[in-house]
Amino acid sequence: MATTELTVTISDAEWRVMRIVWTLKEADSRTIIDLLEQQHDWKPATIKTLIGRLVKKGALATTKNGRQFIYTPLIDEQSAMDTALITELNQMCAMHRGTSLAHVLDQLELSHDDVENLIDVLQKKLPTAPTMVDCDCLPEGCERSC
Amino acid sequence: MATTELTVTISDAEWRVMRIVWTLKEADSRTIIDLLEQQHDWKPATIKTLIGRLVKKGALATTKNGRQFIYTPLIDEQSAMDTALITELNQMCAMHRGTSLAHVLDQLELSHDDVENLIDVLQKKLPTAPTMVDCDCLPEGCERSC
DNA sequence: AAATTGAGTTTACATCCGTAAACGTAAGAA
DNA sequence: TTCTTACGTTTACGGATGTAAACTCAATTT
Known part of the structure; x- marks a missing residue:
């Protein structure tokens, strides 16, 4: 059985690294460092640390390519986004x-297609939507003064 | 000028405390501790720490009430939710x-009214929604292979 | 072959966060 | 008035995170 890393937690800074790799599908450290140095004022060492942590966490896979590594995502971007939200x-x-x-x-800002899709999703929910959703801030059986 | 605490960051555990106070509008520590002990297996000391940190952060206000304090929210729940998302x-x-x-x-799970409201919001966006939203994962001027 | 470069690894360190015990002190009980 | 209770404060501590320098080698250059 594999290491089943379905619950990888990615920090804010690490998320920036993942976005690069997700977008490029694969990237070596040189590429990642160059791109992130443009976006943030991070030192290369900082970015190396983030890459290292992501590999250890199981968010990035490595493939030897001569002297260096090629990094590829081990977790799906859309899933990670969904889960975070x-x-x-x-x-x-x-x-x-x-x-x-x-x-x-x-x-x-949402694309026209996205807006239509969202409306569609919501329209499908309408028939079964409950009259109201209760506040769940207090333990079961407490007064609700929401 | 006041301390302009518009950028209070609330951690996950602190968020639990805020939800109690937001829901009750105001609460003394006894109430908060009792309620949270039911929801989590937190020791009273843990909850005291969280309350203390929230006061220091400016998320909760205190009003002396005899020997103890009454805590009230200094930040708006809906705003905090919106900002977090x-x-x-x-x-x-x-x-x-x-x-x-x-x-x-x-x-x-969304209420019928919420779903209608959401559809409404989206419908209003449709006319001005752009054809597509660009990926912003790479620095300006890079190839976009999304 | 020796020197240099650079990718990945190790170490560092302050802060935040989750979790909680210990403590000081004022109010209430005896 | 003295003892006790309990509220708020101080201290604690390991792990995660942001940030980064230093170090180890293997590959490339001279």
Whole structure:
């Protein structure tokens, strides 16, 4: 059985590295360092540390290529994004999630196709949507003064 | 001028405390500790630490009430939620945000009213939505192989 | 072959966070 | 008034994170 790294946690700084590798599909450290030095004022050593941690965490795979390595993602970008968002939302009051998402959707730049897709997803939910979602901030059986 | 604490960062564990206070509008430590001991297996000391940190951070205000304090939120719940989500999204590839939100909306439990409201927000965006949102994972001027 | 370069590894260190015990002190009980 | 309770504060400590210098070698250059 494999190491089943389905629960890799990626920190903010590490996320920047992953985005490069996700976008390029694969990259050597030189490429990653060059690109990130342009975006942030990180020293090469800092970026090396981040790459090293991501490899140790099982977020990046390495393939020997002569003297250096080629790094490839071991976790899926879309899944990582989905998980991060869901995790964040799950930590918030269930009753207020809808409003927050409305604010987010309002402020975010989305493509025409995305907007249509989102409307579609929501339309499908309408029939089965409950009248209201209860606040889950207090333990079971407590007064809800939301 | 006041201390302008508009950028208070709340950690995961602290978020649990804030949810209690947000929901109750105000609470003394006894109440907070009792409620959180039911939800988590945190020792009272742990919860005291979290409360203390939130006060120091400027997320909670204190009002003397005889021997103890009454804690009230100094930051708005909905704003905190919005900011947390937007911050999270801003750290992800712009091109993939739409898809991720679709997954989130699909999985999340939302009230009928929320769904309608969300559809409304999206419908208003449709006319001005761009054909596509570019990937912003690489520095300006790089190839985009997304 | 010797010197140099550079990729990956090790070490460093301050801060934040989760988790919690210990303590000081004022209020309430005896 | 003295003892006790309990609230808020101080101290603690390991792990994660941001940030980065130093070091080890193997490959490349001279």
